[in-house]
Amino acid sequence: MNITTGKVPKAQKVVLYGVEGIGKSTFASQFPDALFIDTEDSTQHMEVSRFDKPTSWTMLMQQVEFVKTNRPCRTLVIDTIDWAEEICKKHLMAANGWSAIDAEGYGKKFAALATEMGKLLDKLSEVIDVGINVVVVAHAMLRKKEEPDEMGAYDRYELKLEKKTAPLVKEWSDNVLFAKYMTTILTDSKTNSKKATGGQRMMYTTHRPAWDAKNRWNLPDELPFEFAQIAQSFAEATVGVGQPVQQPPNQPVPTQSEPAPIMPPENDVPLPEPQPDFSPDPIVEINPAIPKPVADLMVHDRVSFEEIMQVIYVGGFMPADTPVENIPPDLWGYFQANWDKAVNLLNTKIRTF
Incomplete structure (x- = not known):
């Protein structure tokens, strides 16, 4: 204890x-x-x-x-x-x-x-x-x-x-x-x-x-x-909270028991360490007929216009080839509130990898 x-x-x-x-x-x-x-x-x-x-x-x-x-x-x-x-x-x-x-x-x-x-x-x-x-x-x-x-x-x-x-x-x-x-x-x-x-x-x-x-x-x-x-x-x-952990002072230097690292030849340029990718998501073209709340979610999850329309058709929400202008507002509201289900349908039945 x-x-x-x-x-x-x-x-x-x-x-x-x-x-x-x-x-x-x-x-x-x-x-x-x-x-x-x-x-x-x-x-x-x-x-x-x-x-x-x-x-x-x-x-x-x-x-x-x-x-x-x-x-x-x-x-x-x-x-x-x-x-x-x-x-x-x-x-x-x-x-x-x-x-x-x-x-x-x-x-x-x-x-x-x-x-x-x-x-x-x-x-x-x-x-x-x-x-x-x-x-x-x-x-x-x-x-x-x-x-x-x-x-x-x-x-x-x-x-x-x-x-x-x-x-x-x-x-x-x-x-x-x-x-x-x-x-x-x-x-x-x-x-x-x-x-x-x-x-x-x-x-x-x-x-x-x-x-x-x-x-x-x-x-x-x-x-x-x-x-x-x-x-x-x-x-x-909050002292110390969220700060990187500092190495305690006066720590002994490890002995050279392991082999020395292999150095690259003089003419070779060392590769940089991989860095996490925080670059913006690629631009997703959104049809202006799609309400902004749904459009924002599409951009975040990289869902294209063609893919969201396939979700509507494959999910049986509207007949195939229904124009986007004819999609009722309450259906867009349903997608906004159930976005995870829409993305799951897209990933499991529409997208091919």
């Missing part, structure tokens, strides 16, 4: 939410070596690294998987999780033939949404396990809160997510930071009129009746909304 003491550095799971326009994306961009999955084009004015905007739930999940497998950054930023939830809703609607995500059937649709969002959080945890920090950005919303043992109700800031999804995101995170403008109310002693002043951007790190927040860095309850305010605590929590 192994027993350890002291703090264990690890990649951090941070949820950052706040009111509109306060600078959440800018704050998130200051985490080390940040790479954005920008679901709402909020970083187009910023000098940051980003994936193409995900146009489907499958594409978003592929981007997270790419980060886990290839480790192209030290921090992955989902900006924002509430827009990602909207992409997830469209995915479920297309996959199940639903016209909306609502409480029909005793909340079955909201439960399905929470399950699918949970899959995203599980995949983000896998990113954490390989030493990459994850920052989840979200908008804030005001919701009326009523306590059964108190008189009346009050407004409370919460994550702008569905009621079954928000608790999952909060429980998943190590730190939930809430940002808003601090406003001071001044009262004129002569006229008793009130005037709002101030507007300083503030960050709140602990739970209050008026908002959700938590942290494991022993931060003060209230701080200016600046990355410098958490930089030291973040660095201490």
